[in-house]
Amino acid sequence: MTRSVYVTGIDRGDGRQVIDLGVMELLTRQVDRVGVFRPLVHDTPDRLFELLRSRYRLAQDPATVYGLDYHEASALQAERGTDELVSELVDRFHRVARDYEVVLVLGTDYADTQFPDELALNARLANEFGASVITVVGGRRQSPDSVRAETRNAFRAYEGLGCDVLAMVVNRVDPGDRAELAEGLGALLPVPCYVLPDEPALGAPTVAQITHALDGKVLLGDDSGLARDALDFVFGGAMLPTFLGALTPGCLVVTPGDRADLVVGAMAAHSAGTPPIAGVLLTLDERPSDEILTLAARLAPGTPVVSVAGNSFPTAAEILTLEGKLSAATPRKAETALGLFERHADTAELLRRVSAPSSDRVTPMMFEHKLLERARADKRRVVLPEGTEERVLRAADVLLRRGVCDLTLLGPVEQIRKKAADLGVDLADAQLIDPRTSELRDQFALIYSQLRSHKGVTEELAYDIVSDVNYFGTLMVQEGLADGMVSGSVHSTAATIRPAFEIIKTKPDAKIVSSVFFMCLADKVLVYGDCAVNPDPDAEQLADVAVQSAATARKFGVEPRIAMLSYSTGTSGTGADVDKVRQATELVRARHGDLKIEGPIQYDAAVEPSVAATKLPDSEVAGQASVLIFPDLNTGNNTYKAVQRSAGAIAVGPVLQGLRKPVNDLSRGALVGDIVNTVAITAIQAQDHSSADVPAGT
Known part of the structure; x- marks a missing residue:
């Protein structure tokens, strides 16, 4: 049976679109197919649905989203009664529900309507739809006592009409009253109550x-x-x-x-x-x-x-009477709204109460949602050396609005501020540092000269080197002033990761630094390694790439089943290239018997069950591989790009593995969304690193 969530209120002006957006974000983390139904609508296309459709790439036919417009509904109620109106809306709801795992129902908006008891109508529709209710109460320009009374009355009203109330949300309260209200309402109500402060940027028109x-x-x-x-x-x-x-x-x-x-x-x-x-x-x-x-x-x-x-x-x-509206044309407001909802609502608790059926499929959107959620759960600081780059600034805007992590941007501070101002990006919550004028430059020069003295690097030379943004950012990570670094949108891979090789170095159990891409296909996520760092790894190195990639996959929710790729499967081929893959496979089996691994194996046998049934019928990996290890950089890099372009996959990475602390490289063609995802991955990697990491140079 389809699970439905009905978001409703008690009056207009409650800013309910923030909650609608936040609940949609939660549902799309959990399942692939989420439908939307608005029983009554003023005009079509509806602004909120168009925002949801754009942001969450909904394929739903807009004609199925809307029940009736208010004039039609009012006329039907007047001529044939409320029962007929409800019956018609229930029929239209079920036409949507049969095609989706979960339906988000957007309640009426109490604006310019002719229904004598709109609250009762929302309650009855929720009951008839079999939907649980999230009730929103507006608290703008109200005293705490008034908000408490109104929230309690709203809960009693919906519960008294037979509704399954999942949670109460009080929105747009005075920020100074938020903590007191949250504590008081939590003790007053038998269901969770989340209190969101008024956010001026949401009410401001563009x-x-x-x-x-x-x-x-x-x-x-x-x-x-x-x-x-x-x-x-x-x-x-x-x-x-x-x-x-x-x-x-x-x-x-x-x-x-x-x-x-x-x-x-x-x-x-x-x-x-x-x-x-x-x-x-x-x-x-x-x-x-x-x-x-x-x-x-x-x-x-x-x-x-x-x-x-x-x-x-x-x-x-x-x-002065205009008010900002969430719409598909205001993506920054949507990020601000989601950040507000996620900071002040217990999203994990709410998702448990919704009890949406968990999907076996993992779509790109679900994977991206989970990245942001995990990064936000234990916030870390990520340094972005390319602070004047437009795409980096736009990504920083998203990350800060969503509260994903703390950020440090490097570069000439006034240039960063001017560029941000020109783009309309708010960096008030970011740290800005110019390596050339920073008081850390002398300290970093001393540290770097000591690390590289065996290469003839003097403190004077180091003073020039550490003014480079990538060296400065890497030293911030090494010294614990940042937890991770992301660069590469305008720098080469070598310029990004060379400082990490020199300063941070590899983990004790890693033979080399390698990389993976998370390839987000339509219904699953595959891990490709190594497609960015090592040109021609030998068998020992290839085995190390496989073990590191399996660990990375598991860390990000992909159960590792490793396919060691070659141009032949099983014992069908011979030659130095196949022998290297076979040897690497045996090394992994000998050292990590808990890992599921197959190799050598061809790509089609690794991912297609029908091919696997013919070529390796008894394999526990063939046909269902999730981690695919390429024999060399030429093969890996070309394959990931071919799949990305021809299959429309989202490629997240390269994600570096094997370093003591996280540093990640961007493609110079990286889009804003790619940068956001890579920063989130870096923050998650940093969650495993404590301040007690091995000191530099040891």
Whole structure:
């Protein structure tokens, strides 16, 4: 039977979309096929469903998502009664439920509806759907006593109407009241109650939303700039020195279009990062000269300048009533919302209470979700040497909003801040260090010169070497100032991992440093090794790669069944290359009898049961291999890229293994999502390393 979760409320303005998004995140971690049903809808396409469909790559036909629009439902209820309305919605729900393992039901929104008792309707629908209920209560601008009373009454109302209440969520409370409310409600209610503070960034409209609402014209700016949140509004009428003192981080400057001095001053302030602004809104349908706009664009590339027809007073009145909305066009808000939900709700407890059936399949999305969840559970600090690189900054934005790990970014600090401001990335919670000016440079030079004195490295030479961001980041990891490092989006593999070889070195039980890729196929995750580091490992090294890869696979939830790949299977082939693989296989069997391993074996026999049944019918690995070890770098690198491109697989890696502390390399073509995943993997690897690791150079 399909498990269903019904997220509902008691009134409008509760910010319930945050909880809808958070619950969807939980469900997609657990199962592959999650459906969505909204019984009543105002307009289609529905903004929230479009966000869920975009973010979670839902294949569900939008026509099946919606029950009835509010006008249809109201007319049906008036003509034929509530029972007929409910019967119609139940029929439409079951058309969705039969195709999915779990259905997330999005309750009514209490906005501009004509139902006399909307709460009772939600409760009845939840019961008829066989769905458990998560009830959301809005706490914005309410006293703690009022919130407590309203939450208790909401629980009693839904429980009294026969609902299976999984949890209560109080949203948008004053941050100063959150801890007290959470403790008090936890003792007051028989079900878990999660209390989420009000988050200004979620309620702030983006510059794009303001532009659309005011029918504005974009004079300058790119998509990234238009996606910035307008966290405050500064109305420009004063002279420039006074005006500059009034600017606040993330503010939207509203000024008449003929005030070229304020336009240039605001953009110059943004360029200097004192402070970064969201953009400039020009009123009176006036626009500065082309020369002023050119200067503004050079000062703050990407920062939006928008012109509207109205004068300042009605424009101000309108924008002050606008509220930010979660949508497919606001991915940063979605990351902020998920980070908020995951920090303040006990997601593990909630998932247990949902009791969604666990899927045997592991989709790419499920694998990625679990990475972030595991990294967040025991936060570590990861250093990113490429602090001025756009993709790294965008990845840092996601990681910080989701609370995945703590971050240190390396590079010229003012350049990092300016680039982040241009991208609308908030680095307030990140540590920024310029290796060239850092007080750590002298200390690191001494450490590195001692480590490399046998190579003739003096302290003076070391002083220059450690100003390199990769050397500096590696030394931070070695000295315990960071738990792991990720680099390589603009540096070569050699530039990224050479410092690790020199400073961190290999584990005592590892003969070499090697790598794996997690290949996320449509319904499973395979581990490929080694596709990035060792050109032509000998039998001993190949055996070491297999053992390391099995350990890495197990660490990330993939049960290792090792296939030692070759161009022949079993005893069918001969030659030096096959003999190397055969010897490596025997070495693993002799030293690690607990590991399931087969080799030499061809790729098709390793992963396809029908081929395995013919070639190796008695093997416990053939046809179901999860860890595939390639005989050399040429084969491994080409194979992973071929599978990635032709099968549409997501390749996460390379993940380095064998080092005493985690350092990972990125492909120079890495996307933002690749960087996020690699940082999460690095943080998880760091969870196994304590501060008592073996000192450098021993």
